[in-house]
Amino acid sequence: MKRLAWLLLLLAAPAAAQRPTYQQQMQDNQRRLEGIRRERSEVEQELARLRTAAHSLSDELANIDRQKQSTNRIVNELDRQIAGLGAQIDQITVDLLLAQDALLEKRAVLERRIVDIHKRGPLYGWQVLLAAESFGDLLSRYKYLYLVSRQDRLLTNDMHKLRDRVARQRQLLVDARETLARRRRERTDELDRYQSLERARQTNLRETRRSTRQAEQRLSQLDRDERGLNDRIEALERARREAEARGATAGPRAITTADLGGLDWPVEGGGVVIYPFGTTTGPNNTRIPRHGIGIKAPVGSAVRVVAPGTVSLAGPLGLYLTSVLVDHGGGYYTFYAYLNDATVRKGERVTRGQIIGHVGGESSDEGPHLHFEIRGQGGIALDPGNWLRRPAARPAAPARPRR
Secondary structure (H helix, E strand, O other), X not given: OHHHHHHHHHXXXXXXXXXXXXXXXXXXXXXXXXXXXXXXXXXXXXXXXHHOOOOOHHHHHHHHHHHHHHHXXXXXXXXXXXXXXXXXXXXXXXXXXXXXXXXXHHHHHHHHHHHHHHHHOOXXXXXXXXXXXXHHHHHHHHHXXXXXXXXXXXXXXXXXXXXHHXXXXXXXXXXXXXXXXXHHHHHHHHHHHHHHHHHHHHHHHHHHHHHHHHXXXXXXXXXXXXXXHHHHHHXXXXXXXXXXXXXXXXXXXXXXXXXXXXXXXXXXXXXXXXXXXXXXXXXXXXXXXXXOEEEEOOOOOEEEOOOOEEEEXXXXXXXXXXXXXXXXXXXXXXXXXXXXXEOOOOOOEEOOOOXXXXXXXXXXXXXXXXXXXXXXXXXXXXXXXXXXXXXXXXXXXOOOOOO
């Protein structure tokens, strides 16, 4: 039977040694919470970056969903910790009661021992030794007194250890209850945060749907305006071909393939292209076909024609706002849109570098800029980047002298 008891103790000892302490469990719990909160903080920072740059509302909606997922993980982790803390508080309470019972038992034994020592008096030890009848009996009595005194010291040490254990268990109980209350408050805060994110998501979803409708309407309007511009160029091309068929003498071509990479920029300081030629991504991941480029420029900047020609359009053109279309002969045309005003009239001859208007576009999604197109024969849109001069490299700033 004794062997079985010893075997059970030996098997239980490694499990008890491997069981994490209360402090270790609290540290592990805190690390898990901090890890999830750190992930959520990164998502929040990403949302802040999105809101300071051009982005689609669907990106913001996806970010809010990720924040909700992180918050839900935090709530689940808090629920797990709250349940674990409840079990720990129960265990600590049991350990405290056992330690208090053991302390009471040891204290009763110690009190009885003190009463016995008091009754026997301070000379009891000498009486025991002097009553020895032989040297062997004296050694036996001395050994007995030594063992009794050692037992008394062990009993006193046990009392101190139990008192310290009771104090530790009480402090653990207080800490566990405070942690439990704190975790419950955190859970309430996280649930409020989750509801706030859900409200933000619903608001964002409505805004996304509204913005999508607006983007679709805008694209439809741009498509109509583009068709209107194409119809104008097609009419000019038809008239040019008819004139050529009649044998009419064609005027000089102001733009030819020899001008590739040699045309001046239509605005001073050109070179900052905010959207390139071709299809680009617009708000809410809409696809916008660009038949020209967007050149960033302050409102009111002078817009100059890149080559001589005749003004075929000077006035409003739907979402393109005030626009100017110049016929350069030979089937080449340049188009200038998002102007604040036009300083030329339809039918007017213009020379290279002449001011034809000023930059506007404040109300556009891209802000103040010039939309610039080059059309070839048949109205085919050509990439202006292939025709304009490469912007000169800016000189490097002089190095500051070291102090």
